[in-house]
Amino acid sequence: MTALEDLMRDEWGRLLALLVARFRRLDLAEDGLADAFEAAARTWPRDGVPANGPAWLLTAARRRVLDRLRSEQVLARSMPLLEVEADLAARARRVMADADEPLTDERLRLVLLCAHTRLSHEAAAALTLRLVLGVPTADVARLFLQSTPTMAARLTRARKKLAGERFALPDGQELVDRLRVAADVAYLAFTAGYTPATGDDVVRGDLAAEAVRLVRVVREVRPSGDGDRAGARDALGLDALLALVLLQHSRRDARVHDGALVLLPDQDRSRWHQDEIAEALDLLTPLATAPPTPYLLQALVAAEHAIARTADATAWDRILARYDELLTLTDTPVVRLNRAVAVAEVAGPRAGLDALAGVALPGHRLPALRAELLRRTGDTDGARRAYDAALALCGHAAEHDHLRLRRAELA
Known part of the structure; x- marks a missing residue:
């Protein structure tokens, strides 16, 4: 991967947020930053990579935005910086203090701006994943169980709805509502980093860590003291969400060995981050009697894996019970897929395979699971066909290699 590709992956969201905060125009900011990256792709191979690539890109993008503003004859207008509610800024500063961002985190600003009331919940989440965290459109599409062209069109419509929007950060109930969207976005972003659907990385640790960070921020800056039932439920939900991502993120180092994917039963559990597991379990302890929610039930499943000393000691009967509960709350193909894994371990x-009947899910993971289960039943021909179907749909290099090796072992 080139230096410019690294910067696009790591810095796009932060640079875009800074431009939006400065010019208050998402359309101009995105176009200007895209032009800056295009200019870098032309000039850096000839002139060399600058010592401070992000600063170069930000300067180039600002110049292009200013040129656009001049052409629109609006440069004379005052473009004040976004004002952040003092309480929000103070609490965000404690969590996200950064030498380069002394006041508040611009990416959090942009997350809240993308969660505009003009957009649907899903459109806001998809746009945030794409613009703020740089998740590829194909991965965003997989998260929302849509085709890539459909998601690309949806993102375009969302951008158009916000084009020229004069942003202002919310407060009160609108802030609470947008933070709920931000929490959901954080989990989707974590999923994209923890199990990327495309590319060469087994785990995109940077994206997953950024998502964990975003969950912490949302949990920290959420207004407290409202005393209502919905507010209490939101607080518990954020505790459960933080526990969930911490438990899953704790396994990141054990999920890859020499660039190859390592499945959960084969992972070296000594490489799991025990401090993150302990923090998550502390968060879950007070929630033992809380009403079940999707995040809480998923966190409890992850906790079962975390407390098992070996893969063989995993309490699959308890995990299956959690998935049965989860199915009553959110009957989705992904939940049914994961439940089928637990059913296979128990029964x-x-x-x-019977539990997979009627499940329809885009991508390679459904035929990959079917192939593994057929393999265990001794149906070699059926497993081979299922592996072929999964390989044809898999765009993730490490998973493709894993499936190819598993298929080869059938012979």
């Missing part, structure tokens, strides 16, 4: 691969 055997044939029962797991």
Whole structure:
């Protein structure tokens, strides 16, 4: 990967947020930053990579935005910086203090701006993933169970709705509502980093860590003291969400070995981050009697894996019970897919295949699971066909290699 590609992956969201904060125009900011990256792609191979690539890109993008403003004859107008509610800024400063961002985190600003009331919840989440965290459109599409062209069109419509919007940071109930969207976005971003659908990385640790960070921020800056039932439920939900991402993120180092994917049963559990597991379990302890929510039930499943000393000691019966509860709250293909894994561990691969009946899910993971379960039943031909279907749909290099090796072992 080139230096410019690294910067696009790591710095796009921060640079875009800074431009939006300065010019208050998402359309201009995105166009200007895209032009800056295009200019870098032309000039850096000839002139060399500058010592401070992000500063170069930000300067170039600002110049292009100013040129656009001049052409629109609006440069004479005052473009004040976004004002952040003092309480929000103070609490955000404690969590996200950064030498380069002394006041507040611009990416949090942009997350809240993308969660505009003009957009639907899903459109806001998809736009945030793409613009703020740089998740590829194909991965965003997979998270929302849509095709890539459909998601690309949806993102375009969302951008148009916000084009020229004069942004102002919310307060009161609108802030609470947007933070709920931000929490959901954070989990989707974590999923994209923890199990990327495309590319060469087994884990995009930078994206997953940024998502964990965003969950912490949302949890910290959420207004407290409202005393209502909805507010209490939101607070508990954020505790459960933080526990969930911490438990999953704790396994990141054990999920890859020499560039190859390592599945959960084969992971070296000594490489799991025990401090993150302990923090998550502390968060879950007070929630033992809380009403079940999707995040809480998923966190409890992850906790079962975390407390098992070995893969064989995993309490799959308790995990299956959690998925049965989860199915009553959110009956989705992903939940049914994960539940089928638990069914197979408790009642055997044939029962797991039966649990997959009627499940429709884009991508390679459904045929990959079907292939594994057919393999366990001894149906070599059926497993081979399922592996072929999964390989044809898999755009993730490490998972493709894993599936190819598993198929080869059938012979």
